[in-house]
Amino acid sequence: MNRDLCARRLSKVIGKENVCRLQSKLKYFLSFRNEYKTLTNVNGGGKKIVIFFIDGKTIHGGLSDRLRGLFSTYYYCLKEGIDFKVFWTYPFNLQDYLEPNKVNWLIEGKAISHNKNEVAFRFFNSYSLMNNNETSFLKIMNTKKHEIHVYSNITLHEEMYHIFFNDLFKPSKMLSDALQYNTDKIGGKYISVSFRFIGILGDFKDTYFRKELGAEEKEKYISKCLDVICRLKTKHPNVPKILVTSDSRVFLEKASSLAYVYIIPGTVVHMDGVNKNMEQNDLKVFLDMLMISKAECCYSYSYGKMFKGTKFAKTSALIGNRRFIGITE
Structure with missing residues (x-):
């Protein structure tokens, strides 16, 4: 139990x-x-x-x-x-x-x-x-x-x-400078969509455990998630960019092949699985959150064995007083 x-x-x-x-x-x-x-x-x-x-x-x-x-x-x-x-x-x-x-x-x-x-x-x-x-x-x-x-x-x-x-909060100079850099790079209005795989693609350690999928299943999940990004672009034709956040480096690399996708540089790790490399880890999760909080509309997608309980994108949208839509299939 x-x-x-x-x-x-x-x-x-x-x-x-x-x-x-x-x-x-x-x-x-x-x-x-x-x-x-x-x-x-x-x-x-x-x-x-x-x-x-x-x-x-x-x-x-x-x-x-x-x-x-x-x-x-x-x-x-x-x-x-x-x-x-x-x-x-x-x-x-x-x-x-x-x-x-x-x-x-x-x-x-x-x-x-x-x-x-x-x-x-x-x-x-x-x-x-x-x-x-x-x-x-x-x-x-x-x-x-x-x-x-x-x-x-x-x-x-x-x-x-x-x-x-x-x-309670304002960004530190380090975070503020990084936010400005990524805002300039994205170059205008954007929506966001977040994906939480928690280990099923084999490249993320979490306090939750999910068994890594086989190669064929991994491709199926990646394909479905890429399709969601394409559908969102069709739904928002007047928004030039889509900010994509995820706990999977493998998926982010695949998503970056879409010309209208923006990925914030760096690597995400879970904060309870400590790796104290500040620039690569902790800074990115704050950037992901605050960049989502500034999006025109914020989405989160889950399918199958992906983590449906994640609140990261929703919390990010809430602190920016933005619209949040969860998509589950």
Whole structure:
């Protein structure tokens, strides 16, 4: 039985909120209990803060998962009038790519408490059943303790993502320069389409596992995806370029043979499968996301064994307040 089915069955017995509380307690016991110590001194003064963590001490998911959890945590802080901070150090410092905009969310490690008496630990992931469950999420987040440490990838209020993103982020100079370069290269209006193969073409490692296809099946999948790009060009005759993003280098090479396709240079790897070559890996995923967020219309396509649960293109469209269309065959 997979974790999602197990959580859903358990929720019928003890309720969704209790499933979420149990999940958080288990994660703390299994992975985090040695990170905190019982100290008698407690910081009773100052304003309560919430810290969102991406530090490699658990699986966080890809960029979309991480931002969704960050946005849900920020929403809680807005609702409750609590200071919001981000400690994102894995496998890079977030501020290398996205700097604070209207909200100063930066915090140094030395300013973070590890005192059990003043820290509340919260863990939510997709198996917590908290997606779009605002009332329960807010209730579980509440605590009398001074500091709340949050690990999350759940979704709340997608319709506000463009507001959240603009509140929190602006591209760093490195990312801004790279965005300008690719915007100049693409040379005008464009639509985007994204493809998530997660390993079935044999050239990408993911935390999800898909068995690599045989040579004949690979060609079938590639052909179907190329056909989708051609259909979209026919549907949008007045848009000169199509931005194509994918986790498959093999597919991107095939797609680049179409004269109207634009591929952002670089190699994508999954953020939980660390390869800390900044320029080739982490920069490209931010470029893909922000370039999608500026497209005239954003598409995602899945077929057969391709990953239907991907939210990367949708998250990208949401932060740019763009139209998103998912195509499944």
